[in-house]
Amino acid sequence: MNSLIIIGLGVIMIAAAIFTIYQKSIVSAIISAGVISLLASVIYLILGSPDVAMTEASIGSALTTVVFLYALNRMRKEKKDDK
Amino acid sequence: MIETLILGFILLLIGLYAMLSQKNIIKIILGFSIADTGVHIIIVSLGYLKGRRAPILDSAVDIANSVKEVVDPIPSALVLTAIVIGLATTALMLVFAAELHKRKASFSIDDYKELKW
Amino acid sequence: MVSLIYQISAGLIILSLLLTLFRLFKGPTVADRIVALDAMTIISISLIVLIAHIAQRIIYLDVAIVYGLVSFIGVVAFARYLERGL
Amino acid sequence: MNKAKSFIIATILLFITWILLSGIATQEVIFGGITALIISLLFLTRLTVLGDIKFGIKPFIFSIGYFFLFSWELLKSNLDVARRVISPKLPINPGIVKVKTKLKSPLGRAFLANSITLTPGTLTVEMRGEYFYIHWIDVTGCDINCATDKIVAKFEKYLEVIFG
Amino acid sequence: MEMIFALITLIGALFLFLGALGLVRMPDVYNRMQAGTKATTLGTILFSLGIGLANFGSGWCGKIVIIILFVIATNPVSSNVIARAAHFSGIKLAKLSLKDELKEDDEKTEGGTL
């Protein structure tokens, strides 16, 4: 059963990674990069290290994406000021 | 486990390819974070032992025989801190990107060729 | 028999993750993708609970709690970015 | 007064959460819980929110009734979603309608909005003063009063007694 | 007895699948949100409930209760926030929609948004 879950999640993660590279819109790329780290935490859980899973869940899903969004937000505001 | 090892390698290669081929700075940083995740998966799956359980010895685990029951705790401990450091370095890189964007109002790495700023 | 039912549940969950991933790829607007991400986190919580049951460890449930609460904050941040309120 | 009441309710709720998280209630867990509460209660910024809850016999009975109504509506809404999703023709005619509410307390309004989101075919989009804007999957072409009757009234009856 | 709990879990997984299917089939973002929020909420509740009952006692129930309460509290809020942001950022309703009173009111009061 575990290898079934791992193969399913692995396919999803690789697809999301390729989507991240070839997506034109940056926000969509950030969303699919968030999917990668969300599912990575489930894989850590199957591999028997819940500590790492908890770290990846809390950091990958919220803080990393938020840091990216804040940086994008700053750049967006500058663009608006120039106009 | 061999499946997760292959998954980690593929993620690492995809991240590396993104870092080398993309022109957009944000995309490069995203590629870095994907490669980071790949490396972490590789390290954790090298410490996995088949049929064993998480290294937290509560009532669900036979404590007297714990050496035969749990997976390797050392890779977990290494990856744990590496993830937090990864967040801090990502934030630092993004701040650099924001500062670069302030100079030339461009995301493309091709516009920054002067090697000084 | 019981374990077969759990395997079917795991298969259904993986299938629904694939469907939400399809919406995440196709979604014409950013809001569609955020909705897909939200659904994906909720579905993964169930997957974590199932893994905890298979491994018979209570401690895995802590991960599910943190996962749920923190991913909620991520979704809120995306929405605030979308409505220019960040 | 309101603030003190809210503080007491928050303390009790958070303490129950702590005990549920720890799993056991030994002496030192309780001691640690009190320390954690003192730190975390500093972050309750708008303390008056929880003070809207009323106590007494009638609100207690009504909250039990609300629980059963909510569970029933949740089940019904899922069957509704299942029916719509499975049927090959997608029988929907959606739209955003405006409804009116009498509730004043912030907690009651939040409960109302979330209950509306989880009931058959409706989704709260925006709350502005006494009007709620609701995305309805099955607009039947009636005006604001009949939409209010159909969507809001059943919950409002209970929430008005519980939260005021 | 274990059979019944496993069946509850299976029904939960079925609802999760229906929610994902609705996410794919519905025509615009608001309808997708409706299917996604409701079905995944009840699906997660039933799923966790089934597994919590299968391991009754021994500390599982407290944590399962906390998970269920968190899901009920946060899921509608997040979908409300996304719906508001989507409407504000100008995503139109699907073609077959009948009316949009929020947009009418916005145009009446302000004449264009931010």
Place this chain on the structure above:
Amino acid sequence: MINKLLIIIGIIGMLLILLPILVNFQSPTNLSALAEEYVRGSVNDLKSPNVVTSVVVTYRGLDTLGEVTVLFLATLGVGFLLENKKNKSTQRTVSENIRTTSSFLVSLIMVLGIYIFTHGHLSPGGGFQGGVVIASGFLLLILSDLDFKISHAILRFVESISGLVYVLIGLIGLVLTIGFLNPAILPLGKYGDLFSAGAIPLIYSLIGLKVGSELTNIIATMGSDRSSESVVKEER
């Protein structure tokens, strides 16, 4: 063209480096001698059920101190590089629903964070995870409340005090027992209790406070160009 060729060569080179690990990989059947020592020591000498925690806090404690220092330097870099000009910006008001919900949810998140780093030796989690959860709580406050301001002075105070006490506990271990950061300076207690495993809960709580305040600092710095006075709220 030459660019693409170089990229392909780089990828293939990486693949060639990695391939031997993959081909020669065989799943190990036993723990290494070091890991066995850690697992036994965690049960017998430290009385801490979570082996990962005892590796992070005690056996590799010096490394953890270094990691926290790196985090501190990154925070310093973020604060140093971002200049905050106070530009006037228009901002959307927060939805009423999330404002009401988050006012209670924030203290729930704080309780969860404190649970995670005080139970670091009993269940998964610990200082790093708890600190991140606490920073997420502050993030929710920032997102849901436009008037909320974080005092950077308090953050700096908490951060430096917890760092100082952390190093001090390590030095006390050097004086009283045999090693730096040895948790045996406090009584070890009964296996599986909340107050057991010597100084491990105390050290992990300090790490949690330090990491939490540092990450909150990063978030607050990156989001702080919505300046306090000049925000024009869009009332509608």
